[in-house]
Amino acid sequence: MAVVTSIHNRLPDSDTFGGRLSRIRDAQGMTTAALARRVGVRQKTIEQWESDRSEPSVERLSLLAGILNVNLVWLLHGVGDAPADEIGPDPLAAITVQLERLKRMHEDTGRIIDRIQREVTRLEEER
Template structure:
């Protein structure tokens, strides 16, 4: 039986890029607006990255990793050493931010469902 070894001390983080980005930002107590200003993008761009609707360019990814003080490979792929899972100096603010993110995602999902339903109705009417 072959023995498999790993160069990493921890198992890969199975969260998505957006999840790792959001967790890290929250742990530093940064809002999406604050991170957007530091990286030089719009707040909506950060929100799209955190909801896995898009990913940053290599240059922005490198800048994100530097601003968040994390390894770029961990941020992108979840491989390597993760930052400590500290929710920051204000736990209530971090939890509130996560709740607001979930609410926005829920609203986005509702809009997508409505759009799909309208399209299905339109296609059925064309039959």
């Protein structure tokens, strides 16, 4: 008797949409700028999608899945066929890319904190 495997027998990818998007983009060696050009959006838009601060439209989701050659349902929900080799042949390179992504996110967070602090200071001075 053959064993049938369905997407429901596998655990879904527990990462967020942005995490999956970032992982597959990194695994394919594509920069956020390159992906933005191919999708027709600003680089900042890709960065916001990857950090789960916004989500693409249905049309852009379909375009992303096609450009990145991944299953749309996996990209969106983490269910179904995941890319066979997300890390790629060089784990050190993949980890380095993720580290750079974290550094950029850290810098973005610092800028946001600075902006909020300036606004708080300004409001306190107006009292």
